[in-house]
Amino acid sequence: xxxxxxxxxxxxxxxxxxxxxxxxxxxxxxxxxxxxxxxxxxxxxxxxxxxxxxxxxxxxxxxxxxxxxxxxxxxxxxxxxxxxxxxxxxxxxxxxxxxxxxxxxxxxxxxxxxxxxxxxxxxxxxxxxxxxxxxxxxxxxxxxxxxxxxxxxxxxxxxxxxxxxxxxxxxxxxxxxxxxxxxxxxxxxxxxxxxxxxxxxxxxxxxxxxxxxxxxxxxxxxxxxxxxxxxxxxxxxxxxxxxxxxxxxxxxxxxxxxxxxxxxxxxxxxxxxxxxxxxxxxxxxxxxxxxxxxxxxxxxxxxxxxxxxxxxxxxxxxxxxxxxxxxxxxxxxxxxxxxxxxxxxxxxxxxxxxxxxxxxxxxxxxxxxxxxxxxxxxxxxxxxxxxxxxxxxxxxxxxxxxxxxxxxxxxxxxxxxxxxxxxxxxxxxxxxxxxxxxxxxxxxxxxxxxxxxxxxxxxxxxxxxxxxxxxxxxxxxxxx
Amino acid sequence: xxxxxxxxxxxxxxxxxxxxxxxxxxxxxxxxxxxxxxxxxxxxxxxxxxxxxxxxxxxxxxxxxxxxxxxxxxxxxxxxxxxxxxxxxxxxxxxxxxxxxxxxxxxxxxxxxxxxxxxxxxxxxxxxxxxxxxxxxxxxxxxxxxxxxxxxxxxxxxxxxxxxxxxxxxxxxxxxxxxxxxxxxxxxxxxxxxxxxxxxxxxxxxxxxxxxxxxxxxxxxxxxxxxxxxxxxxxxxxxxxxxxxxxxxxxxxxxxxxxxxxxxxxxxxxxxxxxxxxxxxxxxxxxxxxxxxxxxxxxxxxxxxxxxxxxxxxxxxxxxxxxxxxxxxxxxxxxxxxxxxxxxxxxxxxxxxxxxxxxxxxxxxxxxxxxxxxxxxxxxxxxxxxxxxxxxxxxxxxxxxxxxxxxxxxxxxxxxxxxxxxxxxxxxxxxxxxxxxxxxxxxxxxx
Numbered sequence: 001x002x003x004x005x006x007x008x009x010x011x012x013x014x015x016x017x018x019x020x021x022x023x024x025x026x027x028x029x030x031x032x033x034x035x036x037x038x039x040x041x042x043x044x045x046x047x048x049x050x051x052x053x054x055x056x057x058x059x060x061x062x063x064x065x066x067x068x069x070x071x072x073x074x075x076x077x078x079x080x081x082x083x084x085x086x087x088x089x090x091x092x093x094x095x096x097x098x099x100x101x102x103x104x105x106x107x108x109x110x111x112x113x114x115x116x117x118x119x120x121x122x123x124x125x126x127x128x129x130x131x132x133x134x135x136x137x138x139x140x141x142x143x144x145x146x147x148x149x150x151x152x153x154x155x156x157x158x159x160x161x162x163x164x165x166x167x168x169x170x171x172x173x174x175x176x177x178x179x180x181x182x183x184x185x186x187x188x189x190x191x192x193x194x195x196x197x198x199x200x201x202x203x204x205x206x207x208x209x210x211x212x213x214x215x216x217x218x219x220x221x222x223x224x225x226x227x228x229x230x231x232x233x234x235x236x237x238x239x240x241x242x243x244x245x246x247x248x249x250x251x252x253x254x255x256x257x258x259x260x261x262x263x264x265x266x267x268x269x270x271x272x273x274x275x276x277x278x279x280x281x282x283x284x285x286x287x288x289x290x291x292x293x294x295x296x297x298x299x300x301x302x303x304x305x306x307x308x309x310x311x312x313x314x315x316x317x318x319x320x321x322x323x324x325x326x327x328x329x330x331x332x333x334x335x336x337x338x339x340x341x342x343x344x345x346x347x348x349x350x351x352x353x354x355x356x357x358x359x360x361x362x363x364x365x366x367x368x369x370x371x372x373x374x375x376x377x378x379x380x381x382x383x384x385x386x387x388x389x390x391x392x393x394x395x396x397x398x399x400x401x402x403x404x405x406x407x408x409x410x411x412x413x414x415x416x417x418x419x420x421x422x423x424x425x426x427x428x429x430x431x432x433x434x435x436x437x438x439x440x441x442x443x444x445x446x447x448x449x450x451x452x453x454x455x456x457x458x459x460x461x462x463x464x465x466x467x468x469x470x471x472x473x474x475x476x477x478x479x480x
Numbered sequence: 481x482x483x484x485x486x487x488x489x490x491x492x493x494x495x496x497x498x499x500x501x502x503x504x505x506x507x508x509x510x511x512x513x514x515x516x517x518x519x520x521x522x523x524x525x526x527x528x529x530x531x532x533x534x535x536x537x538x539x540x541x542x543x544x545x546x547x548x549x550x551x552x553x554x555x556x557x558x559x560x561x562x563x564x565x566x567x568x569x570x571x572x573x574x575x576x577x578x579x580x581x582x583x584x585x586x587x588x589x590x591x592x593x594x595x596x597x598x599x600x601x602x603x604x605x606x607x608x609x610x611x612x613x614x615x616x617x618x619x620x621x622x623x624x625x626x627x628x629x630x631x632x633x634x635x636x637x638x639x640x641x642x643x644x645x646x647x648x649x650x651x652x653x654x655x656x657x658x659x660x661x662x663x664x665x666x667x668x669x670x671x672x673x674x675x676x677x678x679x680x681x682x683x684x685x686x687x688x689x690x691x692x693x694x695x696x697x698x699x700x701x702x703x704x705x706x707x708x709x710x711x712x713x714x715x716x717x718x719x720x721x722x723x724x725x726x727x728x729x730x731x732x733x734x735x736x737x738x739x740x741x742x743x744x745x746x747x748x749x750x751x752x753x754x755x756x757x758x759x760x761x762x763x764x765x766x767x768x769x770x771x772x773x774x775x776x777x778x779x780x781x782x783x784x785x786x787x788x789x790x791x792x793x794x795x796x797x798x799x800x801x802x803x804x805x806x807x808x809x810x811x812x813x814x815x816x817x818x819x820x821x822x823x824x825x826x827x828x829x830x831x832x833x834x835x836x837x838x839x840x841x842x843x844x845x846x847x848x849x850x851x852x853x854x855x856x857x858x859x860x861x862x863x864x865x866x867x868x869x870x871x872x873x874x875x876x877x878x879x880x881x882x883x884x885x886x887x888x889x890x891x892x893x894x895x896x897x898x899x900x901x902x903x904x905x906x907x908x909x910x911x912x913x914x915x916x917x918x919x920x921x922x923x924x925x926x927x
Binding site for chain 1: 656
């Protein structure tokens with residue numbers, strides 16, 4: 001692979017590129033899905049190819065192909081330069097990259113039980129067991145259970161002398177029970193919605209979820225939602241569970257802190273950011289309880305790696321320190337705008353995509369509360385769990401989230417269940433209303449394998465650590 | 481490094497069917513070249529091209545199925561892919577509802593690949609960007625967006641004799657214009673051929689709208705009459721199709737149509753059809769099982785008329801196969817990828833003139849589902865939201881959040897434009913007019 005990678009780089013340099021990198025990506029995945037006792041999907045796939053990225057005449061060019069050979073690599077190197085020269089017809093300031101040391105090394109993620117060596121029969125049996133347990137609940141009309149496994153090997157080289165081989169395995173899955181009656185569909189999921197939870201690791205990850213063991217509770221809660229009261233409308237104190245808070249961090253901190261968005265590169269598609277580079281060290285993003293890190297070294301997180309797709313080593317960096325904005329997610333190009341080096345946030349969704357700034361494990365650092373104490377400390381509020389829906393504006397200010405389930409809190413006690421809870425807010429106001437975060441005992445890393453960004457759309461595997469936290473005076477029950 | 485022609489893709493699909501040691505097999509070959517030139521801050525910042533060919537094999541053993549796919553095209557890799565599909569089918573439990581692969585049915589495959597799209601290379605894309613940027617930079621406006629071309633060949637074969645293939649092309653351009661006074665404008669183009677792309681005009685449209693939307697003001701949350709430009713309607717129709725027009729959602733009680741076929745469910749001004757054969761359409765005319773996409777009247781003058789099916793759900797529910805299968809394995813059920821709303825008899829200006837007090841929306845942003853049956857959606861407006869007073873656009877508004885049932889909205893349509901436009905959306909492409917709707921719920925605004 002090294003020969004092919006450097007054939008592309010050398011070919012690009014020969015025709016005038018002043019920077020080139022090449023990535024060969026060899027990926028494999030498997031998905032198994034069950035619904036209402038029927039195996040709906042058993043699917044495996046693989047993808048193999050090479051992408052070449054260059055700077056020529058001060059502009060970026062990229063070309064990729066599924067044909068991985070010396071001849072193909074040389075052709076791609078020349079094509080990428082051609083594309084870069086066409087970019088230069090509408091050029092801005094010539095591209096320059098922040099410094100990075102060259103590395104010639106390898107990195108591997110954790111994996112105890114190779115999930116691709118576990119039989120399909122065992123995977124199907126696990127899912128059918130969970131599915132059957134959910135269908136014991138008569139009000140549940142649709143059940144879903146899913147497992148997925150993903151393995152990727154990358155071979156990266158650059159004209160600055162790096163050659164890095166990496167491989168890692170991800171495993172994930174989850175279950176959902178849908179109670180359906182008279183025009184209402186009410187869903188409960190475990191361990192998370194939208195495909196469950198994902199971690200780096202092997203089959204031990206999904207065994208650890210104990211999907212069959214949790215299935216009866218999931219189904220029971222879905223059924224109970226049918227007769228639960230609608231979420232009341234108003235302004236109240238809101239306690240958000242770790243999984244939903246992970247998505248809240250994702251949408252209202254992670255994305256706005258991507259420096260390419262701040263600089264306008266994603267404006268036409270997903271939007272920009274309410275943040276500016278001059279906010280660094282100045283903006284009061286949240287209360288003193290809000291410290292947020294971007295950490296690509298968290299063991300077992302799908303946001304972790306050895307090096308990003310520009311060859312920058314994995315790092316732990318602070319985005320928000322006790323409420324103040326102290327960092328952005330950066331690339332080698334964008335880091336120049338804040339006079340820093342890259343904190344290693346560039347990743348590509350395969351050989352056929354350029355790297356973009358992506359979240360790693362962006363986490364709300366834990367506080368000191370227990371969840372029981374936090375609820376006991378709340379006179380009148382709402383506790384919500386598990387995301388159902390998310391939406392945020394093009395500057396990442398106005399957000400609205402819906403959750404699967406909620407409970408009212410009255411005089412320090414969790415009381416009646418409510419269905420279809422949602423809440424809305426404005427990002428900095430919301431994070432400044434945070435007055436308590438639960439402790440590391442409640443803190444967990446949630447893997448999100450479906451973060452979309454860029455054109456052509458790229459799906460990144462990112463993660464968020466979060467424990468439940470409380471926010472004062474939040475508007476809930478919107479449009480109810 | 482070239483993508484496959486239709487004949488080459490069909491030949492490859494047939495060869496892989498023969499390679500698969502199963503009772504029956506279906507092979508989908510997807511091959512193409514995708515190119516995109518993106519710009520922001522009035523300069524090209526991303527320029528990419530990709531060629532790939534992907535082979536997906538569905539192996540059938542009795543009533544069991546398994547799927548495997550690869551983009552490695554050497555003989556060993558293809559044989560491994562076939563073996564993986566067979567192994568998956570072997571592991572699958574019996575599915576007595578599986579009707580088997582569909583038998584061949586004649587498919588109309590009009591020529592829909594435009595020669596101009598093949599010639600639309602990086603220099604032509606850069607020239608289009610240059611024209612767009614020129615319209616904006618000359619007015620001290622920042623432009624962002626993209627100019628893309630997609631060349632795609634799809635071939636499907638199965639061991640019962642299905643053997644279809646088709647090449648399609650599409651060209652897309654988007655322009656976001658941003659001013660330093662909070663103005664934001666938008667324009668877009670989606671068609672089969674770059675000849676329809678007027679880059680200068682697109683840049684001018686976005687820049688003009690951006691200037692007009694400067695210094696946006698506040699709006700109190702509440703219920704308003706709205707005029708939705710076609711691109712805003714596209715999002716609403718797209719989500720309605722995703723949530724409501726599949727036989728699977730219908731049968732499972734998750735669709736607003738469930739139990740209501742033959743009843744009036746939307747305004748009489750609303751007629752929605754899935755029609756891949758429409759002369760204006762430029763997508764595939766067969767589904768991912770190689771079955772012809774039938775024209776399906778979904779809503780006729782507000783009355784629930786039908787849902788889309790595929791071979792599995794048609795057999796399971798005793799309906800006709802309308803040809804709306806997604807690639808196997810498909811846990812979503814059939815979906816319409818060519819949904820269109822019938823035109824009305826107004827212009828967008830006439831709709832605006834008919835509103836005493838309301839809101840004009842250019843497009844929506846980040847729409848998502850809060851409640852599937854009534855299709856309650858939330859999302860934001862962006863790139864040109866205006867107050868309508870006494871029949872004219874007046875104050876530009878900050879971006880507004882809505883929380884609104886799409887079903888209720890389309891039951892409150894009061895006007896439909898003659899002019900329609902194509903938009904590529906989550907599900908294929910939609911062809912939609914602009915709409916005048918009463919009772920739209922705005923529930924907040926950006927900070």
